Amino acid sequence: MAHVTMIHGIGQKPEEAALLAVWRRALAGGPQETRIDLGAKGVSSSMVYWADVLYPAPDPNVAAHESTDELETLKSDVGxxxxxxxxxxxxxxxxxxxxxxxxxxxxxxxxxxxxxxxxxxxxxxxxxxxxxxxxxxxxxxxxxxxxxxxxxxxTPRAGETYQVQHEIRRRFVEKIAAGAERGRPHVVVSHSMGTVIAYDCLMRVPACPTIDALVTLGSPLGIDEVQDKLTPEWTRSDGFPAQKIEGDWVNIFDRLDVVAALDPELANDFRRGGLDVIRDIHEPNNGLWRHNLRKYFEGQLFRTELRRLLKL
Structure with a gap:
């Protein structure tokens, strides 16, 4: 059966198992007709967890990350x-x-x-x-x-020092390799800064295994300053990681999501052989905080794409 490897974005997060459970419940919630219960579908999942590389401790307030109060999650993330x-x-x-x-x-x-x-x-x-x-x-x-x-x-905590990119790359490659063994199609679902990490590893780390599809949600990859630091492997005309993504790259954004808003559409910045191949999809969220992961996960267009990629 299929496998989903997820990678979170910026902010303090609950510990890894709790965060993965939050994401799975978010997919299984919302409107009955669009819910995706990975467990019921026989789809396994894992989380590339990197919050502890930069943040002093896990967020103990797990409930905040499932709150219907959109600002409670944000406050917990960046408090x-x-x-x-x-x-x-x-x-x-x-x-x-x-x-x-x-x-x-x-x-x-x-x-x-x-x-x-x-x-x-x-x-x-x-x-x-x-x-x-x-x-x-x-x-x-x-x-x-x-x-x-x-x-x-x-050094996020006394006695623990990381070379940030090296450590997070190591974790990503390790989780992708393990995910590939658990099931196919193997789809990576990334949010926020996690989209940058996923792209960097798929495009710039030779040891990274291949995946079947990539989903980016609320991505800052369109920002010039981010792209500048992905060279020389990245170029606008041939920036699609074709050697590592065997299928589609689907990019979903809300134009009022502050992280994605500077340049939300990625197809023209990450071409494959000069051609636009990324599926850019505008799916409006609601409320004050459009970058919220839970809102992206409840989107009907996102869920339709994820079902297609997982062949559910």
Missing amino acids: HIGHAITVNGAADPEWLARLAGRLLLEDPALDEPEYSVGSASRVEERFPLPWALKQRFLAAFLRDVHHYLFNVSW
Whole structure:
């Protein structure tokens, strides 16, 4: 039978088994006619878990990650990120400043926004959240993306130090290899920063096994600054990891998802032999926080695609 390997995004998460259970329940919830109960379908699953590489401890509030209060999950994700990063502390300050600027921030360490009236209105449209929560989320996003792409040496807890990219790559390759042994088709479902990790490993790590299909949800892969750090293997004309993805790459986004909003469509940035082959699908979520994993998992278009890829 089929196997799904999942990989989470930024933020503090519950421990691995609990997080995988949350994701499985999210797929099995929502409208009766679209639910996907992996266990009932005989589909096995696993989680590429990397939160402990960057965050001091697992989030003990598992219930927050299943809450119908969308902001409760976000608060739990970014409430305890440990040390944030500032532009001056970055491996490449100019790179981080550009990325922060594109996310409508001058520096993730700012206490208050300083914008013109027009800019402030755009911030509110993209981030319809309390400023303190926006600040914590963006600090987590910038820190996690930077530390992975620049392979920063990081000590999340006393006595444990990781080369961030090396360690997370190792875990991804290990889980993909194990997943391939458990069933086919083997589909990778990734969210947020997890989409960057999945792409990086599939495109840039020769030891990574092949998969049958890739699903990216709320991906920042369209951002120029992210793409810049995926070279030389990535090129716009031939960036599709054809040697590792034997079937489809499906990219699902909400245009009001702040992580994906800068460039949500990936087909024109990750072509295969100059041709657009990625299936870009706009599926609007709802509410204030459109990046929420649970909302993506409840999407009818996403579930239709996942059923197709798993041959259910």
